[in-house]
Amino acid sequence: MPCPILGSPTQASSKMSTKSELQALLRFLSQDAKVPLPIAMGKVKELQKADLTSPETLAKSDLGTVQAIFPDDKLAKQVLNAAKRVTKKRTLGDANPVSPAKRKKTSFTEESLSPAVVEDTLALPEVKVDEDELRSTVLHTNRAPLVLAFAVTLLKYTMPFQPLSSRLSLAQAVVSVNSRAKAVSLGMEKGKSAEDDGWGQGQPKIRIMGRDIRVMKRWGYEWKGKAEKPEIKTEDVQPGDSQDTLKQENQAGDEPALWGLDLEALRSSNGPLVSGAQGAHASGLPIYNAQSARAYLLKAFASPTLSTEESSLNKKSPANLKAEKERNLALLLQALDLLYSSWAYVLGREELDKRAWAWYVAVRPDVEHGVAGWGGKGEVELNQILDLRRNG
Known part of the structure; x- marks a missing residue:
């Protein structure tokens, strides 16, 4: 033929x-x-x-x-x-290949800083504006950072006793696992994932926005008093649930902080996976870096592109563009908080987690289909996020 x-x-x-x-x-x-x-x-x-x-x-x-x-x-x-x-x-x-010793340098370490300082350095921008301003806000971004924003805000409600450093790491894990799955579906990645290849065996697993994430407990990381604890509907733990232990600890308020494990990086470095490892630095296990996730969020949400004529008349300095993106992120996080908080009093954690992905899909930017749309950007209207809130 x-x-x-x-x-x-x-x-x-x-x-x-x-x-x-x-x-x-x-x-x-x-x-x-x-x-x-x-x-x-x-x-x-x-x-x-x-x-x-x-x-x-x-x-x-x-x-x-x-x-x-x-x-x-x-x-x-x-x-x-x-x-x-x-x-x-x-x-x-x-x-x-690059030696495992060199790869370890990219892992986040907290040895030189106290937990309180670590969490403070990761603070995300906040702003409180009226609903009219939120509804009039339109952002220009691609899909991955929007998933990250949805996930990190969701975890305030489903895992409220986790510190921000853990929520950022876990949310980045969701983005990466989702991105690899998408790359496979487009034929840009081939072969089994590191998870399917057995690199996650022996480590706890949790489910976030429909994705299974391998985690590592950060024993000894005492940040108590720093975590946000929004009031949410609790659920009875059902026998046989794969997350029983983590949920029981979470509800009791004594869950250890978690890192999201980067299994793809672990496989690339051919490093050993040691069950019960004490931390990323002690074990050399690659984790999703909370600082990198935060930096990604801060730079990802621009305002819609102006026409050539408008751009020349309203040229912004790098500092102003940076401030604008950070404010846009703050507006997005406020809208997401309003969405999740409207449902958190009537939905259990598992149901809230299940719905989060559908909410993201409903508002994500439109891009070209297939490989052509890979990394493509589009507009996100915050009024669409607000419209997903529970009535009454």
Whole structure:
């Protein structure tokens, strides 16, 4: 059977090459540069526009060029250094993976700071405005950070005794697991997930927004008094529930803080998974970094793009753009709080968790279907979130 016409042979080859380049670029960013997969997805188009689609082209660029795409200085240096390292190894013909010892450096550690200070440094922006202002607010973003915002706010109600550092880590785990599933469905990732491959065995598992997340207990992390504890409807623990132990501890208020485990990073480093490990630093287990999740949220919610003429007349400084994005995040979090709090008094935690994904789907930005929409941005109207609240 003849192949469908794709244009000239050069065009067909170009399309194939673009897809394979995209897969290779995502593998480099998520595995070698240790960029969280949702962030990597959101940066692919910018990297393609800048013709930085491989470790080799990235290695030849300078820090300023990379920072234009990855504004976080630490992340930009991480990407540039990884590109140089990978390029050097390829030049020397060294196919050995990055050693586990080097990978451990990317894990979040709290040794040098007290828990109170750690939690304070992770505080998310807050604002209290009237409903009319919320309803008139429209945000320009992609889907991954919106999932993150939905999840981190949800956990205030379903796991109220968890500190913010844990909620950010767990929410980022949800985003990453969801992003990988989407990448598999689009043919951009292949093979079993690390979870399906058995890398999570021996660690507790919880369910958030329909995704199973492997966690690690942070024994000895005393943050008591810092956690938010909204009043919510409690449920009786049913025998056989996979989350019995965690729910009983959570309801009693003595649940240990949790980290979301990054199983994909663990498999990449070929590191051992030790059941009952005391913490990310002690065990070397890769976790989803709360600081990275917070930084992602702060930069993800822009205002809708103005026309070229309006943009030239209302050009904003980097500082003003940063402040605008942070305020937009605060407005989004306020709208989500209003949504969850309206249902939290009548729904149990499990039911609230189940509904959260449907609520996200109802308001997420529209993007192109398939690979073309990967990392694409669209508009989120806060009035749609407010309309999901329970009446009465």
